[in-house]
Amino acid sequence: MERRKAIQTLGLGFSTLLALPSWVNSWSKASFAESNFENEVTLAALVECIIPESETPGAKAVGAHLYLERMVNGCYGTDVKKMFLAGLEKLEKRSSQKYNKAFSELDLEKRTAVLASMKNASEVSDKRFFSFVKNLTVRAYTHSEYYLTTYRNYVMAPGYFHGCVPV
C-alpha cells in the first residue's frame, strides 16, 4: 500500500500544477507523460541493486529510476550524458561476459556484483559512473515521500523550532 503511494508521489504530482498561471512556462513544457524513458528497465534494475526492496520499499518503488533518467536528460551536459550511456553499456558488457545475460535479467546478487565491479574498476569513467548513479539514487530515495515521512518525521510546516532538545 505504502509502496504504491510512493510510486504515485515521486515526480508524479504534476496534476496539481494544471492550475498554474501561464507565466510559469517551465512546468507546462515538461509534462511528465511526454518524457521518453528508454532505459526504464535497465535503470529500474540498476537503482534496485543500489537500494533494494526488502520488507520496506527500495529505490525502484520510490521512482528513483525515472528520476535518474530525467536528471540525465534535463540537468547535465552532453559529457555527462555520454559518460552515463557509456556506463550503461559497460554494465551490459560485463553482464554478458560474466553471466551471458542482460543486466536487467540478472538476479539481485549478480547485478549488485556487476555494479560493484564498476566501483572497483581501474577506469576513471567507470568509477565516475558508479558514484553518479549512486548519488542520484540516494538523492531520489532520501527525497521521497516514503523516506521523509517514515525516517525523518518530515512535515512541511512544523510550526516550531527548538534549539536544544535531548537526542
Next chain:
Amino acid sequence: MTYLNNKAVKKNTFDVIVIGSGISGGWAAKEFCDHGLKTLVLERGKDVKHVVDYPTAMMEPWEFEHLGQVPKKLKDESPIASKTYIYKEDSKHFIVKDKEHPYIQEKPFDWIRGYQVGGKSLLWARGTQRWSKYDFEGPARDGFDVHWPIGYDDLAPWYSHVEIFAGISGNKDGLDSLPDGEFLKPHEQTCVEKHFTQKMKEHYHGKRPVIIGRCAHLTDPQPIHYEQGRGQCQHRNLCQRGCPYGGYFSSNASTLPWAQRTGNLTLRPNSVVHSIIYDEKTGKASGVNVVDSVTKKERKFYAKVIFLNASTINTNLILLNSKSSRFPNGIGNDNEQMGKYIHFHSFITGMSAEYDGMLDSKTDGTRPNGSYIPRFRNVKEQETDFLRGYAAGFSANRSPLTNSEGLGMELKNNLNKTEYGNWHVGSHFMGETVPKETNYVKLDDTQIDDWGVPLLRVNVELDDNDMKMAKDYEEQMTEMLTVAGFKNIKANRKTTWNPGLDIHEMGGVVMGTDAKNSLLNKWNQLHHCKNVFVTDGACMTSNSTQNPSLTYMALTARAANYAVEELKKGNL
C-alpha cells in the same frame, strides 16, 4: 480634440506615482493611500497576487521534477541569475532571466532582479536590523566624499512605525551599536549558539556580543497583522516561494493589499517606466512615460509627486534617462554625480566548523533565522588597517546525518538510521564597502532594450579595503571559533563571487548634506526637482553592515509622510 485630450489626461492623473512595488514601493503606496491620496503604483513585471500566484508554495519536496535543481538549459540561458542561492527550482520563476533583460558588465557585477509585483520582497532573506548613530556618522568620521544628512534620531520613530506594522522578531539586547526595535517574540538560539555567545562574552569582555537574528517573521502576530490578513510564521523555511500564511513580510502579503483596501490604490503591472516628464514651465516633474511591457504601447501618467522605488540600479537608470533641456544629463543631475558611488555588501567569505561537545542535545524543527554577530570592528573609533567593519551571520545546528556508506542493504540500512554527528557550525561575512566615485552605472550611448530604454553599463568592483576586511574576518572568526572549542575550522573564501550577488546594491542617487556632491536632500527629494523622491537603495549614502531593507522601509515611510505634509502646505 482638446476636450478629449484633457479627459485622457485627467483619467491618467493621480496624486502620487510610485515607481516599483517592491519592499520600499509597497511602503510608499501604503502611506499615501492611508492619507487618502490617489496613488498609482507602476510595476514593470507581471502581477503576483498574494497566495494565488505562489505556484510552488504548497509543493512537497518530492513533487519537484528535479528535486530542487534547475535544469541545465535554464541555467545556460541565465548564467548570472543562476549564481544566486535563491535561483532554485521552487523560486526561479521570481527571478529575471539574463537573456530577456541584458545589460553590459564593464566589470563583472552580477545583477539579480525580481520583476513582478512585490519585487524582491518575495525573495529577501528577511534580516532586519536598525542602524545605530555610529553607522550614520561613519562617512563623516572616516572622511568619505558624501555624508549622511540625517542621523539615528531622525529615523528612529520611522523604524518603530514600520517595525510595528511589518512584524519584526527579535530580542531586546541593549546594544548601542545595534539599537533595539519594536520586537515580537525572538527565535531561540541553539544550545551551541548559546555556548558560543557565552564564550565570546567571557573572552572579549562583552565587546563581541552574539545575538539571535532580528527578522521580519510573525512569531507572535498582533491585531495589526491579523488585520492585514497575515498569520503566524509556520517555520516552513520555504519563504522564497511566497508565504501562504503571510508569515514573513512582503509587499504582496502586507502593504499592497492594505493599500488596495483603502480604495486609493491603482496597481498597474507590466508597466516599464521609460523616463520622468519634466515641465520646464513649472520647474517640476509632471509625470512619467510608460511602455506597456506586453503591448509595447506608450502611455503617460501624471501626478503631483513621484516616488522612485524601482530598485537601486533601475532607479538610477530611469533618472539618467529622464533628459530635458533643463536636465540634459538626467533629471536632477546637475553635478553629474548620478550613477556614481554605487556600493554594496561584500559577502566574499564565510566559515565552517564542527563542535563535538553537547552531543546529548540536538535541534528540532526549523528556524527561518540564525544568530548574528553585530559589527565589532571600528565601531566607535578606527582600530584596524582597513576602513569600516563587518557583521556576521552565525549558526550551529544538529540534525540527522545522511550516511551513504555502502551498497545494497548496507546502504539502505545506513540511510534509514537516525544518526547525529557533530554540531555543524557556519558563519557568513557581511562587509561594509566604501562608496567610491569609480564604482558607477551609466547608460549605453547606442544600445536599447525591447522597451526603448538604453542598456545599462555597470562598473563596480571590490577593492583592497574589502580584501583586508575579509582577511580580518577570517582571522578573527578563526580565533573566536577556537576560543569556543570548535574543531575543523575552515575559512571558505568564494572564488566566483562578484558584487551584486549580495543583492544589497545601493547608491548612485545618494542623500547628502550638499547639493554639490549629492543628489537628494534629507527628505529624499532631488535637490533640483523637489517633487521627485528617491527612497529605495539608490538613496543610500553608505551601506554599513545591516541588511538594508528595514532602513529603506523607514526612509520611505518618513519621506512619504513628509511629502503628504508638503502637499497640504502647497509646496509640491
